[in-house]
Amino acid sequence: MEQWLIQNQVWCRILIFLCVFSMLAAWETFYAWRPWLIARKTRWMRHLSLTCLSKIILRVLFPVFLITVAVRVEQKGMGLLSHFPYAAQVIFGFIAMDLIMYMQHRLFHKYQWLWRIHRVHHMDRQIDVSTGVRFHPLEEIISMGVKMLGVAFVGVPALAVFFFEVILNAMTMFVHVNVCLPRRVERLLRKVIITPGMHRIHHSDYSPETNSNYGFCFSWWDKMFDSYTLVSTAGERKFTMGLEDYQDPKYQTLENMLLVPFNIKRLKVRYKKPLKTKFKLFEEITQPKKR
Ligand SMILES: [Zn+2]
Incomplete structure (x- = not known):
């Protein structure tokens, strides 16, 4: 099974990506939550070009796939989960990888040099399925390095790595979809x-x-580590998306998306520390924050 996954994972992942992207794009076509500020075709071209460029750079820089790292780790019996039964390795390996991605995302917001790279994703003035692939190549490189270290340290089996990569990719597109779920469904899923x-x-x-x-x-993870916001203070339908300093459409071109991390002049203007610092366990914020 693992051998088959290693040999066919690229085509499997491309096929799943195209299916999920098409389904979510069709959903947005009929139930769009906010009107598009830039034509979808233009957005797709830019965002898909960015992700294609990232994938090419990743292939050049990383000679092995994440799943290959997992197979080597498994063969050598390395990692925290190596003595657990296989089913537990798969389940806990998957959960551990999601925690690692959560922590990585927090760090991308915490440190200025990381935020410079991650803000390319946040500069989008609205979100749709294509925002799910709008990441700077530097972010993809750092993320791949973190995932490889995580797989080796935790000892995540190849099967869990494959499912995690596919599901993470699908979820990243799903959470950016320009559709508003019925309140009941939203509340239920959020649990x-x-x-x-x-x-x-x-x-x-x-x-x-x-x-x-x-x-x-x-x-x-957001509820556990006190980073959960239940509702936007400006109201679900009214809040502005994107970054205050990057509302100009010129920042949405492929060229400027690639150059933004190196724009040192604007760095100090944007970064503000999060207000909350207290650690609360599974506690929901029920009152909107004051603006
Ligand atoms: Zn972010």
């Missing part, structure tokens, strides 16, 4: 997974909201 309604608060231009709701798959 376990990240929803579009929860993640779009993370794209608010209001700093304390930008610095919250970091999760990708499971919603419990």
